Amino acid sequence: MMNMKERLVPSFADQAKRIIKSIPRGKVATYGQIAALAGNPLGARQVAWVLHSSSRKDKLPWHRVINSSGRIALAPGHGYETQKALLMKEGLKFRKGGEVDLDRYLWSPRRLALKDR
């Protein structure tokens, strides 16, 4: 039977996943940035929910998502170390305080930036 799961418009979660998958190696995106690109500028927490519930299942590059101050959101002992290691493996450098330089590593999606022309 028709199991009408399809939507006319992709769900926020689907958008967010697609965006996260397009973050290139060596770059990072913030929760708020992803939320805005997915159509909800105030949806940063929903992005966190998406990662929490789907990063494993959908093989998302979850480690490339950090908070707006350039810091890793996960707590030590709950993924912080793993995430930091993965980012360092991609060439990112951390300051003493544990943050990365967003001016340098923040991803700027070309495609959406040139949207209508």
Add this chain to the structure above:
DNA sequence: GGCGTGACGTCAG
């Protein structure tokens, strides 16, 4: 259809 969950963002102090 209400409610808890959540890896956030921002601002005041």
Add this chain to the structure above:
DNA sequence: ACTGACGCCACGC
């Protein structure tokens, strides 16, 4: 720089 308070809301039960 750090902390607490508050706003935000999609999603799965």
